[in-house]
Amino acid sequence: AENEPSWETPCTKLLVYVSTPGCDGFPSLDSNESYKLSVSKGSMLLSAETIWGALRGLETFSQLVGRDENGTYYINETEIVDFPRFPHRGLLLDTSRHYLPLKAILETLDVMAYNKFNVFHWHIVDDPSFPYESSTFPELSKQGAFNAMTHVYTASDVRSVIEYARLRGIRVIAEFDTPGHTLSWGPGAPGLLTPCYRGKAPSGVYGPINPIVNSTYQFVTRLFQEVSTVFPDFFLHLGGDEVDFTCWKSNPEIRAFMVEMGLGQDYKKLESFYIQRLLDIVSSLGKGYIVWQEVFDNDVKLRPDTIIHVWKENNLQYLNEMANVTRSGYRALLSAPWYLNRISYGQDWIEAYKVEPLMFEGVPEQKALVIGGEACMWGEYVDVTNLTPRLW
Amino acid sequence: SCPTMGRTMGLAGLLLGLVVVPAVLVSTSLRHGVPRNEAEPEPSGWELAAGAVPEDSLWPLPQWVRTYPRQLQLAPSRFQLVHGAGSSAGPSCGLLQDAFRRYYEYIFGHSWRRTWGRRPLAARAEPELFQLQVVIEAGDPGCDRHPQLASSEAYHLTVTEPVAILKAPEVWGALRGLETFSQLVHEDDYGSVLVNESEINDFPRFAHRGVLLDTSRHYLPLKSILTNLDAMAFNKFNVLHWHIVDDQSFPYQSIYFPELSDKGAYSSNLIYTPTDVRLVIEYARLRGIRVIPEFDTPGHTQSWGKGQKDLLTPCYNGGQPTGSFGPVNPVWNTTYNFMTKFFKEISSVFPDEFIHLGGDEVDFSCWKSNPEVKEFMKKQGFGIDYAKLESYYVQNILDIVSSYNKGQMVWQEVFDHKAQLKPDTVVQVWMANNYARELSRVTGAGFTAVLSAPWYLDYISYGQDWKKYYSVEPLNFPGSEEQKKLLIGGEACLWGEFVDATNLTPRLWPRASAVGERLWSSSNVTNLQDAYKRLTNHRCRML
Numbered sequence: 026a027e028n029e030p031s032w033e034t035p036c037t038k039l040l041v042y043v044s045t046p047g048c049d050g051f052p053s054l055d056s057n058e059s060y061k062l063s064v065s066k067g068s069m070l071l072s073a074e075t076i077w078g079a080l081r082g083l084e085t086f087s088q089l090v091g092r093d094e095n096g097t098y099y100i101n102e103t104e105i106v107d108f109p110r111f112p113h114r115g116l117l118l119d120t121s122r123h124y125l126p127l128k129a130i131l132e133t134l135d136v137m138a139y140n141k142f143n144v145f146h147w148h149i150v151d152d153p154s155f156p157y158e159s160s161t162f163p164e165l166s167k168q169g170a171f172n173a174m175t176h177v178y179t180a181s182d183v184r185s186v187i188e189y190a191r192l193r194g195i196r197v198i199a200e201f202d203t204p205g206h207t208l209s210w211g212p213g214a215p216g217l218l219t220p221c222y223r224g225k226a227p228s229g230v231y232g233p234i235n236p237i238v239n240s241t242y243q244f245v246t247r248l249f250q251e252v253s254t255v256f257p258d259f260f261l262h263l264g265g266d267e268v269d270f271t272c273w274k275s276n277p278e279i280r281a282f283m284v285e286m287g288l289g290q291d292y293k294k295l296e297s298f299y300i301q302r303l304l305d306i307v308s309s310l311g312k313g314y315i316v317w318q319e320v321f322d323n324d325v326k327l328r329p330d331t332i333i334h335v336w337k338e339n340n341l342q343y344l345n346e347m348a349n350v351t352r353s354g355y356r357a358l359l360s361a362p363w364y365l366n367r368i369s370y371g372q373d374w375i376e377a378y379k380v381e382p383l384m385f386e387g388v389p390e391q392k393a394l395v396i397g398g399e400a401c402m403w404g405e406y407v408d409v410t411n412l413t414p415r416l417w
Numbered sequence: 418s419c420p421t422m423g424r425t426m427g428l429a430g431l432l433l434g435l436v437v438v439p440a441v442l443v444s445t446s447l448r449h450g451v452p453r454n455e456a457e458p459e460p461s462g463w464e465l466a467a468g469a470v471p472e473d474s475l476w477p478l479p480q481w482v483r484t485y486p487r488q489l490q491l492a493p494s495r496f497q498l499v500h501g502a503g504s505s506a507g508p509s510c511g512l513l514q515d516a517f518r519r520y521y522e523y524i525f526g527h528s529w530r531r532t533w534g535r536r537p538l539a540a541r542a543e544p545e546l547f548q549l550q551v552v553i554e555a556g557d558p559g560c561d562r563h564p565q566l567a568s569s570e571a572y573h574l575t576v577t578e579p580v581a582i583l584k585a586p587e588v589w590g591a592l593r594g595l596e597t598f599s600q601l602v603h604e605d606d607y608g609s610v611l612v613n614e615s616e617i618n619d620f621p622r623f624a625h626r627g628v629l630l631d632t633s634r635h636y637l638p639l640k641s642i643l644t645n646l647d648a649m650a651f652n653k654f655n656v657l658h659w660h661i662v663d664d665q666s667f668p669y670q671s672i673y674f675p676e677l678s679d680k681g682a683y684s685s686n687l688i689y690t691p692t693d694v695r696l697v698i699e700y701a702r703l704r705g706i707r708v709i710p711e712f713d714t715p716g717h718t719q720s721w722g723k724g725q726k727d728l729l730t731p732c733y734n735g736g737q738p739t740g741s742f743g744p745v746n747p748v749w750n751t752t753y754n755f756m757t758k759f760f761k762e763i764s765s766v767f768p769d770e771f772i773h774l775g776g777d778e779v780d781f782s783c784w785k786s787n788p789e790v791k792e793f794m795k796k797q798g799f800g801i802d803y804a805k806l807e808s809y810y811v812q813n814i815l816d817i818v819s820s821y822n823k824g825q826m827v828w829q830e831v832f833d834h835k836a837q838l839k840p841d842t843v844v845q846v847w848m849a850n851n852y853a854r855e856l857s858r859v860t861g862a863g864f865t866a867v868l869s870a871p872w873y874l875d876y877i878s879y880g881q882d883w884k885k886y887y888s889v890e891p892l893n894f895p896g897s898e899e900q901k902k903l904l905i906g907g908e909a910c911l912w913g914e915f916v917d918a919t920n921l922t923p924r925l926w927p928r929a930s931a932v933g934e935r936l937w938s939s940s941n942v943t944n945l946q947d948a949y950k951r952l953t954n955h956r957c958r959m960l
Contacts, residue, residue, distance in 0.1 A: 367879045369877065369878055370875070370877050370915075
């Protein structure tokens with residue numbers, strides 16, 4: 026770069042040089058995280074295209090500094106040229122199965138930065154609880170949180186997370202998983218979930234979101250309008266996994282709808298019907314989306330820039346899915362071999378480390394569609410008492 | 418989620434009065450990867466509240482419990498834990514005084530809450546419980562002594578107005594009863610501290626209920642150990658099996674042999690000084706917990722060789738010493754001189770009647786390579802059976818330790834390799850393969866046994882593995898009534914290869930609680946649904 030300074034800076038300063046201006050923006054999938062680090066007698070220079078690269082370089086610099094037995098800090102002469110292999114390097118936290126206090130999330134963001142993670146995938150709500158305080162629909166958390174006073178994320182909490190993450194070059198991608206995984210939405214949004222039937226009468230139990238009523242789409246539009254404003258990242262994760270069709274099948278109105286729409290007995294088509302409308306809504310809000318692999322597997326019509334999140338089977342079957350997804354032209358994210366909630370005895374980090382995301386049959390163009398992966402820490406057995414030692 | 422703050426968090430409970438919603442969820446919602454059949458068919462939180470009974474918060478479940486609907490109220494400013502009339506223990510019983518204060522805090526939270534309560538007496542609906550009186554029945558209560566295998570831990574608790582009575586033969590039973598009483602006490606939606614009228618008769622099924630901690634693979638700071646002792650007391654565990662040294666490090670600071678830790682500890686600050694050790698022993702004693710130290714030999718002793726030259730066997734290759742060392746050298750007299758002096762110290766530092774001598778996993782290859790050892794084998798007529806050499810060594814150590822009037826615990830190999838044990842040597846069965854058969858053999862030969870094989874808690878796995886530990890029935894082995902009596906209990910082991918202060922507590926608890934109930938409660942307490950309910954309440958309380 027033309028404006029690079031001369032090298033006459035002493036060992037008391039680490040000079041940080043960023044070529045692209047702008048400190049107040051948010052990191053994105055396309056952000057450049059490359060940096061060069063040069064430590065020699067008389068000068069220490071960290072140069073990066075963007076502030077995001079500078080953050081990565083600072084972390085590396087801090088790792089190079091050592092301390093000898095006398096307590097003196099030192100650093101070896103070093104030359105580093107660095108950039109990430111994959112642009113999406115994420116961590117999923119699940120704050121629905123167990124609420125995680127703000128402090129735990131922020132602490133996790135710190136450790137993510139130590140490890141150069143750049144995406145916090147916030148699986149914020151699910152069946153067990155709805156801790157997200159919505160301004161549009163306050164009843165959702167009032168009725169759906171484990172405790173509406175103590176086990177919620179206020180708007181200010183969410184802002185804190187987003188800013189804390191930004192300062193570490195970490196994107197926050199929120200996941201509002203539908204139409205399944207929504208039991209906790211029910212109490213605060215009557216009429217949203219499908220009433221299941223036992224024979225001719227409602228059983229009192231509820232299933233996935235009801236895809237056949239207009240009110241559903243009105244609700245979804247308003248909720249995602251809010252979510253799109255609250256979360257600045259271009260992408261939202263829309264879920265779409267593990268939709269259990271039993272409840273839909275039991276509901277006579279839904280059965281009638283299936284007949285009316287000529288969907289036969291294929292409930293995957295009903296799921297697609299819902300998802301397609303959801304994707305349209307979210308697109309119209311100017312957001313991109315990531316979905317779990319079922320959405321792709323069930324032949325939903327997707328936009329070409331959809332990102333598919335591959336999570337099923339940790340027996341190398343996932344490589345086939347990666348091949349299929351990329352062959353169809355979609356970008357892929359890998360999580361299947363990185364379900365860190367599935368603990369086992371011994372040094373299981375080795376298995377996670379040995380994974381080669383691109384080890385599937387495909388042409389280079391396909392492989393280029395793999396944008397990265399995410400380590401997932403599902404919360405069934407995780408709360409603040411054991412999150413940190415289980416994750417790191 | 419836990420509705421109220423647990424006892425060790427140090428903050429006075431936030432009175433949420435909310436219902437516990439089970440963490441593992443219901444029917445339809447399965448996260449990726451959790452197989453369908455793992456889902457608990459749990460009632461929703463709302464239903465739980467409606468059907469809740471006082472027993473729902475007891476862990477381990479006492480032998481005999483009757484609770485009544487009538488509730489009594491406790492006033493933080495007035496309620497007292499006191500010595501009852503006729504008790505052989507009084508205010509000079511430090512152990513009980515300490516327990517009274519500790520349990521007061523568990524029940525009410527910290528002192529600042531004591532000054533609340535301006536609501537007039539008349540406004541209260543429930544009658545008041547003014548005191549819990551503790552009556553120790555035996556002539557000698559045991560206040561200043563250390564708990565023993567034969568100590569009585571039985572107690573009888575009656576909770577009625579105006580005072581509750583806790584009777585126990587010895588102070589150890591009183592400690593157990595205080596824990597149970599504190600589990601009966603609960604808060605209502607308004608923050609009132611209540612307890613149901615009840616009567617409980619309780620005693621442990623097994624007398625030896627232990628937790629093994631390994632401070633050699635990773636050093637555990639004192640605080641970690643003490644926190645763990647607190648958790649053990651919540652679960653009525655009564656033995657801390659302190660696997661204090663091993664191959665990797667020797668943190669025990671010996672008075673006679675300071676070089677052992679000087680050279681063998683990970684670093685000079687990662688040691689247990691005599692003061693530290695005394696603190697652990699006393700902290701444990703005040704909770705009715707015995708501390709059984711394990712100095713494992715002849716294997717698992719690499720770290721000993723750093724500070725004690727010529728203790729370990731030099732290994733040979735092609736007639737030359739390789740520079741590496743194997744197990745303790747069984748052929749030199751200096752070994753037994755050392756052990757005599759060393760165990761003299763251990764016998765005086767650790768007051769328990771038992772010392773664990775290890776004896777597991779001895780690798781014979783180094784012995785086999787050493788010419789002096791081979792010579793010795795010939796002279797003794799052991800042939801090529803190195804198990805005989807191991808037994809020869811172990812027998813000598815057993816004699817040494819016996820001479821100090823200490824009983825010995827050993828790992829099962831010592832028995833399996835046919836060493837001549839003392840009649841009261843306790844054999845710890847740890848090998849998972851066919852452990853029932855091993856229990857038969859050990860007890861069949863007339864020795865007392867302690868079971869650990871199914872309870873290696875360091876072997877973590879995904880999901881609710883507490884159920885697996887809970888479902889063990891220790892007496893499920895072929896044997897006569899007399900044999901079964903020889904199984905005196907068990908120990909949950911948390912080996913330290915992958916454990917240090919950063920993950921000890923969440924890894925050990927509440928999984929070890931499952932073992933705690935199995936060893937205390939009656940053999941017919943096996944219902945997993947009921948256990949789940951009580952264990953979730955217990956866990957929140959422990960936090």
